[in-house]
Amino acid sequence: MPAPFPHLAEPIRIGSRTARNRVMRLATVTNLGDATGVGERMLAHYRAVARGGAGTLITEALRVHRSDGGRHTAMFLYEPASVPGFRRLAEVVHGEGALLIAQLNHGGRQHFSRRVPTLWAPSALACPRSGGVPHEMTPAEIEDVIEGFVRSAVHAREAGLDGVEVHGAQGHLVGQFMSPFSNQRTDEYGGSLENRLRFPRDIIRRIRLRAGRDFVVGYRLGVEEFTPGGLTIEDSKRVARALADDGAVDYLSLSQGIFNSLEMHLPDRHFPAMPFLDLHAQVKAEVGGLPVVTSTRIQTPAQAEEILASGKADIVGLCRALIADPEWTAKALAGQPERIRLCIACNHCWSLVIEGEAIACTVNATCGREHELGELQPVAAPRRVVVVGGGPAGLEAARVAAARGHRVTVLEQYAQLGGKVRIAEEVPHHEEVGNILRYLIPEVERLGVTVRLETEATADAIAAERPDAVIVATGAIPVAPEIPGDGSVPVSTSAGVVLVGMLPGDTIVVMDEDAYHWAAAVIETAAGQGKQVWVVTRFFEPLKELPIVSRIVALRMLDDQGVVMRPNAFVDRVEDGDVVIRHYYSGREERIPKVAAVLWVGPQTVNNALPAELRARGVGEVHVVGDAYAPRRLTDAIREGHRAGRAV
Ligand SMILES: Cc1cc2nc3c(=O)[nH]c(=O)nc-3n(C[C@H](O)[C@H](O)[C@H](O)COP(=O)(O)OP(=O)(O)OC[C@H]3O[C@@H](n4cnc5c(N)ncnc54)[C@H](O)[C@@H]3O)c2cc1C
């Protein structure tokens, strides 16, 4: 039988090494290191990714110098003491058949800290997004940082890694030297493109000298900064040509955006698939035979195969796709692409790591917890497990319990599985949330779970199944509070989000107590259908929990649509068809005239009567998971469903 994805499966030469296939796990901060550096959690995570079949793994961005003040949690390689840990990491990754390359980085003036750290940069210009005027590096400091890159590369070699990747993309220090947006030096490191290229060239040349020709040296290149006064695709083509002509790098890995255009760096579900592929292909066309890695919102093996077949790149780089399913490559190459758990592009992973927390994934409950959870253990004696509720929490619980060998029945009151995700996936731009159902439902079927639809589970009906264990995943019901006043404006929940825009009248008030994707979905839907939307929230800023990249997209879109924002305020009462809002701190009132409806997003009551009733009927083992435990997020639903599936 021919290979299902022949281009993807083809080995490729990268400098002195050969990768077993064309999939590269892009650099991904995990924050899984411990006080000793690489620890068991990090080893287990990298093992899972390598075991999943990717040909090459790039480590997370590793600090090269103590002056990298914006990323205190980041791992580093500039001290000899870090070598033994990375040696173990290389052994683990090599043991699974993949190459391991260390990404070397310095964040320069970009940071996510709430308090401005001491920052180093080519010029004393603040990054407009992260703020904080950096210290302008002296020639001696430049030399010291270059030496930090070189020392780190030498340590990577000593640790047995296959190579290093110099991070020149995404507006970090190397990119800052390259870009006139951040580099206004008048010495040999500033001014002409030739001068701005000096910093990366010095780093690459000196790594080559000290680490040798038989060590892979790659370069991550930002192809477009999407910033007035920043690097453009035309500049980047010249840079790529220059690096290729130098002959000092073994591959180019392409990315785009800087902190000032962060939403381009990891576009969310408001963007189409592979939005920057054609930009990347323009760079590929400039560099002859130098292997080029493309990236960004490549979701499926079919997309990846098509890219490689068309010659737009030589390697496909995946980050979020492998966070959602580290077995992406193995499933693709085994001819089972439909079994891949696709990313839902919510950027939860990224919002955790930029705050210094360990990586996790909304749809993959094991991501970042590989060491703690271990492999799924088959059960010696199968038990009868009843799962009540066929939303994401119940389906994940059923999948895991069935995969371990239990006899599982799911009871769902409606005619279809999916719970509230069915509502979310109907909302324009949020369709990809449904990827989790397109994974879970077929898996549950494949594993032989019995699904009873249109079956409202009562305690008696469940007890009649004589279960050994029950998992209650019945979710929560959106509610809206009683609002003082004359009742002249209807106050409703946002459960029927897709109908929001069809409400009569022109003005809608959204009271946002969710601050996340649900609120965004409601506001976008109403504004997109021509309503004048007022967003009122007691929080300091609207949509405060959305990952920054998604928040940028949402806020831009809502501003374009004329949505009015009232942070630090709440809906106080309704009178004569108007809504009166009040400043949460000062008490100042504001009247919004002629409002068609107030939609309250956030409050929910848990659907949790069953556990007590079941216990009263003698069912000894009852687990309550997801929104039924406390109304929260999809990530909590799937994590708790997963744990319950392991616990029964
Ligand atoms: C528009 C919208 C957008 C959202 N977007 C996001 C997002 O982007 N990211 C995110 O993290 N979260 C999002 N959420 C929230 C997320 O969907 C929920 O947190 C998640 O679905 C909770 O999962 P669950 O399985 O616990 O509950 P539910 O999804 O509510 O599923 C519960 C299931 O139990 C069934 N059930 C209840 N009682 C019984 C019974 N007695 N017998 C049989 N069946 C029963 C219900 O019919 C339902 O199918 C969104 C929600 C909405 C509405």
Ligand SMILES: Cc1cc2nc3c(=O)[nH]c(=O)nc-3n(C[C@H](O)[C@H](O)[C@H](O)COP(=O)(O)O)c2cc1C
């Ligand atoms: C959690 C997370 C961590 C990341 N860490 C890095 C990093 O350390 N270095 C880097 O160059 N890019 C990093 N990125 C960006 C990715 O490498 C990649 O360019 C981006 O996610 C787009 O690819 P994707 O659509 O396949 O996710 C990170 C992205 C995510 C989601």
